[in-house]
Amino acid sequence: MAPAPHVLIVEDEASQREILAYNLEAEGFAVSRAETGDEALTMFAETAPDIVVLDWMLPGVSGIEICRQLKRRGDAKSVPIIMLSARTEETDRVRGLETGADDYVTKPYSVAELMARVRAQLRRSRPVTVGEVLEFDGIRLDPETHRAFRESTELKLGPTEFRLLATLMEKPGRVWSREKLLDRVWGRDIYVDSRTVDVHVGRLRKALGVPAMPDPIRTVRGAGYSIG
Template sequence: MKILVVEDEPAMVELLRYNLESEGFDVASAHDGDEAMLAIEEEQPDMLLLDWMLPKVSGIEICRRLRRDQKHSNLPVIMITARGEEADRVRGLDVGADDYVSKPFSPAELMARIRAVLRRRNPDAGSETLSVSDVVVDLVAYKVKRGDREIRLGPTEFKLLRYFMERAGRVLTREQLLDGVWGQNVYVEDRTVDVHIRRLRKALNEKGEPDLVRTVRAVGYCFEKA
């Protein structure tokens, strides 16, 4: 899981990087608002640790933009800032932040808050099964069921379904799917994603059930929660 740290103090970036990597997270960083918006597109993080006061574009404005953007509206955001007044915390939460940590903070507290936000966003995180709508994936036995029906999937379709279900409700671009399922250092054409999504849909919707993989025109795909 990748976390993007958006912070203009190098020492704080390194402190966060050390603690996050110690917990097994991949870490990317950005040092101002413009760099952050670019990094969100390029790095495709699973969570944002966002400083309030940033050069060029403030953390509040970044959070506001994300919540208005269909692709990133569900990206978890924890704001990290020296501003500890109640009015500031309320403002940060009002623009869509999932949680708020004031400096100075303990690394243990931050990790606990990160885990709490991830659990709220994805209650199945860390489980041996994934369940969205009437689809259940057994991550140990590599089995998939929809309702009472067992579904047979190839390895790529299985990885694709898992990636979708772990991010259910989020709109994912073809580039995100390529990087997440095939890997960032593997060259695969965009149309390959469409081919495997067609196969996945055919397997999931064999009995005429509602299609859970929604096509978002000119953007990508979204696995529906219901």
């Protein structure tokens, strides 16, 4: 499987922040924490999270403004943001969603419900992390059984090639830089030379080489790789 999905919590109340972190980590998520909006923007750039849980009321820059800034960034547009707020009026919910939040949860909230909402957003943005079967152009990948097929032929993939294929299939057509693939496939805490990506892409291409079928992996010169 790919590395655990990474959640960035942006919450200035220490007790709330730690409760969220504890429950997310217990569910197998990797967690980063930020107390302020400025810290959140810096940490987002450094950790490239898969989802952001963002409090509206923050010291300094508000959560609404952080949401607006993130959704303007090319590397953040597809990252789900769940807004947390004590504001319960419909107009506040609408404002949060119109700013770019993908979901809006009012305080006090049920931790179990919030965990479910996090998983629901990841099912849309990173389906392989929640066990969803991926299919694209005759290729089928099942993260639960750790098996992949191209048409009726089962593919012989090593663990790294399996994670690499899963990453590419989650977003067909997206061009992944070597650096992004290193973060997603090998993990952020492991140092691997970027040329290693080329080696494993070559192995994946070989594994996908079913007779009479084209190579589904596209090399984009100076940018990286995509499938489809």
